[in-house]
Amino acid sequence: MKNIMVTGGAGFIGSNFIKYVLANFDYNIINFDKLTYAGNLENLSEIESDKRYRFVKGDICEKKEVEKTVEEYSIDAIVNFAAESHVDRSILGAKEFINTNVMGTHVLLEVLKEKGLEKYLQVSTDEVYGSLPEDKKEILFTEKTPITTNSPYSASKASADLLCNAFYHTFRLPILITRCSNNYGPYQFPEKLIPLMIAKALNGEKLPVYGDGKNVRDWLYVQDHCSAIIKVLQEGTHGEVYNIGGNNEWYNIDIVKLILDKLGKGEDMIQYVKDRPGHDRRYAIDSAKIMNELGWSPEYNFESGIEITVKWYIENMNWWKKVMSGEYLKYYERNYGEKVNQ
Numbered sequence: 325m326k327n328i329m330v331t332g333g334a335g336f337i338g339s340n341f342i343k344y345v346l347a348n349f350d351y352n353i354i355n356f357d358k359l360t361y362a363g364n365l366e367n368l369s370e371i372e373s374d375k376r377y378r379f380v381k382g383d384i385c386e387k388k389e390v391e392k393t394v395e396e397y398s399i400d401a402i403v404n405f406a407a408e409s410h411v412d413r414s415i416l417g418a419k420e421f422i423n424t425n426v427m428g429t430h431v432l433l434e435v436l437k438e439k440g441l442e443k444y445l446q447v448s449t450d451e452v453y454g455s456l457p458e459d460k461k462e463i464l465f466t467e468k469t470p471i472t473t474n475s476p477y478s479a480s481k482a483s484a485d486l487l488c489n490a491f492y493h494t495f496r497l498p499i500l501i502t503r504c505s506n507n508y509g510p511y512q513f514p515e516k517l518i519p520l521m522i523a524k525a526l527n528g529e530k531l532p533v534y535g536d537g538k539n540v541r542d543w544l545y546v547q548d549h550c551s552a553i554i555k556v557l558q559e560g561t562h563g564e565v566y567n568i569g570g571n572n573e574w575y576n577i578d579i580v581k582l583i584l585d586k587l588g589k590g591e592d593m594i595q596y597v598k599d600r601p602g603h604d605r606r607y608a609i610d611s612a613k614i615m616n617e618l619g620w621s622p623e624y625n626f627e628s629g630i631e632i633t634v635k636w637y638i639e640n641m642n643w644w645k646k647v648m649s650g651e652y653l654k655y656y657e658r659n660y661g662e663k664v665n666q
């Protein structure tokens with residue numbers, strides 16, 4: 325395995341993954357991204373001149389584009405991050421979620437089959453397991469927890485996982501699935517909880533919190549997700565699912581209060597708003613399998629991860645202000661122009 329195609333590499337986790345891999349391993353990375361609103365090449369500016377890195381603007385739903393890139397760069401493995409990833413947007417309209425998350429994954433699996441690649445890793449989510457009871461802290465999601473999807477987003481991700489499973493069993497393809505809990509860290513689009521709250525607080529705006537704020541999520545620092553993915557890619561057993569989590573459950577409201585505290589702002593900035601329809605109450609991951617079988621463990625605890633994250637958003641206001649204003653969309657034209665493959 326030498327040449328890895330990372331789909332969705334201009335997004336939050338994908339861009340962190342590319343930088344993590346280039347810093348720690350000797351693979352060539354081909355970042356294949358459609359550059360939707362969530363794709364921001366500025367996330368990768370520090371490595372864009374690395375000889376082991378190439379960017380290709382492309383859509384995973386377009387088989388010819390995927391095939392062309394796989395052939396041109398002699399791709400050995402695909403790590404699929406490309407997705408519509410925001411639950412709120414899936415409630416407003418599910419079509420793009422089904423297109424990219426389901427149909428796009430199907431295209432990648434067909435290419436995997438036809439080209440006989442060495443590996444395919446599907447980056448999935450704990451949201452496919454539905455919601456856990458709030459009062460039974462001993463119950464966690466394991467890889468055997470039945471799929472129960474409550475949002476169009478989770479339904480589209482679960483559909484993709486089921487396709488991966490079917491392609492493994494039917495065609496014996498080298499497929500791996502990871503299901504991770506909520507990520508946080510630098511370069512996360514400021515529509516997601518942690519960066520949104522930091523940005524609002526720094527802007528002096530009210531911080532909107534859904535419902536009673538008592539939804540529970542299990543938070544993992546993005547770099548720990550990246551190290552888990554590479555571990556599974558290198559050492560995982562084909563056809564298996566690996567849960568990834570931080571054993572770090574927090575009520576949303578407590579995260580918001582912690583951020584305010586770190587920024588020296590008062591809790592009067594919190595504004596409770598009408599809950600999201602179908603809002604899952606609690607997610608919590610059991611990572612025993614990846615820890616015991618592959619020897620992975622997170623490097624960051626929540627204290628260090630959130631400290632780095634809040635500091636990063638304070639020091640990189642320019643980054644998220646450009647994202648919020650839409651200015652970041654011009655980066656691609658300005659810096660790549662004619663240079664990229666279309």
Ligand SMILES: NC(=O)c1ccc[n+]([C@@H]2O[C@H](COP(=O)([O-])OP(=O)(O)OC[C@H]3O[C@@H](n4cnc5c(N)ncnc54)[C@H](O)[C@@H]3O)[C@@H](O)[C@H]2O)c1
Binds near residue numbers: 363506
């Ligand atoms: N963010 C989390 O907390 C989390 C947790 C677990 C799993 N995941 C999964 O990890 C993956 C990445 O999440 P993220 O938060 O970085 O998402 P993101 O929204 O920040 O990035 C998604 C990227 O995919 C690209 N993309 C979208 N449609 C495409 C298409 N049709 N063809 C090619 N590229 C396309 C976008 O341009 C963007 O760069 C997703 O599959 C998501 O389901 C995310």
